[in-house]
């Protein structure tokens with residue numbers, strides 16, 4: 001089966017041709033010096049994307065595999081944790097905490113709302129929490145949150161801070177070291193544009209110490225981050241003093257693709273890449289308003305990578321998505337939870353965050369709404385988006 005659909009998805013996202021081509025290579029044994037060098041270089045590049053000098057552990061699997069490794073490594077049976085939950089994915093961390101015997105609690109707030117910092121500070125002060133977790137970019141509601149102040153407060157109360165950056169990495173500014181985050185988890189197949197199959201966890205010094213001081217053994221071997229910790233090795237090459245260990249046999253071809261995807265991100269540059277995501281997200285949101293629709297997230301927390309669009313009354317997400325794919329060659333997913341039937345989620349991340357895809361998507365919205373009998377100002381969505389692009393061009397003219 002081959003799909004020619006454009007994935008305007010909140011994940012997985014499209015991959016560039018150069019990333020796909022990077023996998024067209026013969027098999028190689030991970031033990032070779034060449035592969036080991038590529039492995040180290042790939043993870044060094046990934047650390048730059050996470051804006052950290054700390055260690056990035058590559059965990060095979062999807063975003064959940066990374067979350068499970070991070071949580072299982074630091075949470076012991078009976079440990080209390082606090083999750084800020086403004087959407088569906090906060091619950092994923094709580095589910096895993098529960099699974100390892102921890103006692104998860106939530107600061108539950110409406111989906112897409114701004115975090116109530118006073119409520120958070122009060123809740124944090126009311127208990128003795130080992131870990132605080134936050135979803136950086138809530139893929140269910142299309143909201144992005146500031147992590148720095150949450151990290152500071154968590155540390156003030158002696159808790160570790162874990163940030164789920166699954167749908168923000170390489171699409172939204174994520175300053176792991178500057179914001180002093182202990183554990184950051186993300187994966188390949190969202191804004192970074194690499195194939196599904198790898199999560200990554202950045203581990204800071206506080207988190208390593210907590211792992212070293214566990215009073216019960218970690219219940220997983222492969223997901224135990226200590227298994228992956230780099231070791232001092234005089235034979236490590238390219239000026240390094242440490243060598244990463246393999247927790248499992250590396251997925252050689254995924255590493256070829258990751259090397260290419262991370263190279264592309266760094267070639268573009270983090271600041272221009274974040275600006276590109278912000279611009280295309282703004283153009284899309286304005287287009288949505290032009291069509292008379294509303295994003296779910298509060299404007300103060302509107303995400304640069306995902307917009308959850310509430311459909312007009314009488315149009316269900318399943319009929320909308322049918323036409324989106326079959327008439328326009330665009331694929332995406334419905335809302336989650338209470339919004340499953342009434343909203344659709346658009347990913348504008350990685351290679352899909354371009355005017356071509358945004359304008360195509362807005363045209364599809366315009367046409368589908370019309371076809372399904374919704375009265376709106378036809379063409380107004382695209383016109384509003386074009387105004388945003390024109391204003392950006394005037395502010396920084398493109399030189400050819």
Ligand SMILES: Cc1ncc(COP(=O)(O)O)c(C=O)c1O
Nearest residue numbers: 062063064089135139164166167
């Ligand atoms: C914010 C967030 N966290 C966690 C996950 C789970 O990741 P995965 O589905 O790759 O296991 C997702 C998936 O969409 C997500 O968006």
